[in-house]
Amino acid sequence: MNQLEKIRGHLKTINEHKALVTKLCFRCGLYKQGLLHDLSKYSPCELKTGFKYYQGYRSPINAQKEAEGHSYSWLHHKGRNPHHWEYWIDNAKDGLKPVAMPFEYVAEMFCDRVAASMTYMKDKYRDDSALKYFEDNRHSTVFHPDTERQIHYLLQYLADHGLDKTMKRIRFLLNRYRQTGSPGI
Numbered sequence: 001m002n003q004l005e006k007i008r009g010h011l012k013t014i015n016e017h018k019a020l021v022t023k024l025c026f027r028c029g030l031y032k033q034g035l036l037h038d039l040s041k042y043s044p045c046e047l048k049t050g051f052k053y054y055q056g057y058r059s060p061i062n063a064q065k066e067a068e069g070h071s072y073s074w075l076h077h078k079g080r081n082p083h084h085w086e087y088w089i090d091n092a093k094d095g096l097k098p099v100a101m102p103f104e105y106v107a108e109m110f111c112d113r114v115a116a117s118m119t120y121m122k123d124k125y126r127d128d129s130a131l132k133y134f135e136d137n138r139h140s141t142v143f144h145p146d147t148e149r150q151i152h153y154l155l156q157y158l159a160d161h162g163l164d165k166t167m168k169r170i171r172f173l174l175n176r177y178r179q180t181g182s183p184g185i
């Protein structure tokens with residue numbers, strides 16, 4: 001692949017991913033988050049990595065980590081985007097600890113994961129694809145127990161009931177969360 005193809009490929013991937021997440025967020029009633037989702041991907045720091053490590057079938061961040069051992073671009077991204085659980089890792093006297101994510105960001109994380117599963121799996125995508133990815137990667141994630149329970153609930157709900165019913169369910173849970181301070185799941 002030449003440089004121009006990589007640039008085109010990366011821009012197409014991030015534009016399509018963002019459009020899909022925006023659509024899903026809007027269906028949940030998350031308008032501002034839908035518009036702001038992943039905007040830092042258009043910053044020079046993150047674009048540089050995307051253009052250099054674009055492969056098409058997985059995230060350039062993972063390719064960069066494999067090649068260089070770490071990714072400043074990922075640190076830049078997760079520090080600016082509260083829909084990633086890594087954003088919510090705090091440090092305390094006894095070490096690092098995960099803080100519970102506000103539920104609107106759990107919902108955005110759900111939309112992000114579903115959109116990413118659709119993009120990378122194409123016609124192999126099923127309602128349980130994002131749940132499977134979550135379960136396969138549990139060993140390398142550090143969620144607050146409330147956050148872990150909530151994202152698992154949403155992914156399981158999608159696997160059991162499909163996308164339309166899950167979008168409705170999230171709207172309902174977000175409403176309850178805004179009124180009572182808890183989604184009740």
Ligand SMILES: [Zn+2]
Pocket residue numbers: 038077081083084112
């Ligand atoms: Zn993101």
